[in-house]
Amino acid sequence: MAGLIKGPALFLAQFAGDDAPFNSLPAIAKWAADLGYKGIQIPTFDGRLFDLDKAAESDAYCDEVKGICADAGVEISELSTHLQGQLVAVHPAYDLAFDGFAPSQVHGNPKARQAWAVDQMKKAAIASKRLGLSASVSFTGSLAFPYLYPWPQRPAGLIDETFKELAARWKPILDVYDENGVDVGYEIHPGEDVFDGATFEMFLEALGGHKRCQINYDPSHFLLQQLDYLAFIDIYHERICAYHVKDAEFNPDGRQGVYSGYQGWVNRAGRFRSLGDGQVDFSGIFSKLAQYGYDSWAVLEWECCLKSPEQGAAEGAPFIESRIIEVTDKAFDDFAGGETDQEQIRKMLGLS
DSSP, X not given: OOOSSEEEEEEOXXXXXXXXXXXXXXXXXXXXXXXXXXXXXXXXXXXXXOOHHHHHHOHHHHHHHHHHHHHHTOEXXXXXXXXXXXXXXXXXXXXXXXXXXXXXXXXXXXXXXXXXXXXXHHHHHHHHHHTTOSEEEEOXXXXXXXXXXXXXXXXXXXXXXXXHHHHHHHHHHHHXXXXXXXXXXXXXXXXXXXXXXXXXXXXXXXXXXXXXXXXEEOHXXXXXXXXXXXXXXXXXXXXXXXXXXXEEEEOOOSSOOTTGGGOOGGGOSEEEEOTTSSOOOHHHHHHHHXXXXXXXXXXXXXXXXXXXXXXXXXXXXXXXXXXXXXXXXXXXXXXXXXXXXHHHHHHHTTOO
């Protein structure tokens, strides 16, 4: 039977730019298809490639977008709302830094910025439905990340209040996604309140197990945290609706470890790398996902401290394609089997 995992696909966010072919959807879609990609994940926050406001209102515009992709030879895997999702919950310590994710008219006004982000998230649910998509990818945002390491000791109740508030902000958004038949795959990522399995469980519990609260699986963030990313699939596979194929390496030494000493990317113990240049066991991951019947996209997210994005993209498509497993419907020892005979079975067990 054909492989269940779709791909390869490419997340366009890190490639979009002001120069051709990266400055328009038709051009970048054709560029991706020429490299061997069958799908593209579209960042809804980049107006050079996509108009989210228009997509939420117009079937004609969504049909145009689908037509552009079809003409180029790719499908849309998901819409990304990473930047808008980040702004659903922002600790004041990050206000100035995250203002850049929003339009200038809401800069310096956290309340207006959050309202804009919530509206954007809801529009992405409607746009996804218009485009015929069943999943999207995003971030949760963060209220408690400044208190990640407990010194001074966190006051009792701070984390409980964090997830209570985070769920209160996200549940109305997720309800809109549910109305439109679309999942939100949260990228579990340092900098978000949901950054590992334990925090995802806390978020999901606070949401009452909301069925649209799903996972965008990205092993690179787990390797850098020294989390068992294969066991993570065993535990949470029923909630994985999207997959970022991204590599990383962790090389601790006598000077730095997980926190990487405030160094730039090249000099960190933990570094993102292009596919095949890091330490992630992708054969193990694709096997696990195939084992559990994952049937959505494998999407390259390029981030590398050394290799150019163009080289990373060119190498990424064949890397992913070669690891997609065509799931068998046969057992290797079927040839040695026979017809089921209940009397024979009882004789073999000494019961006759």
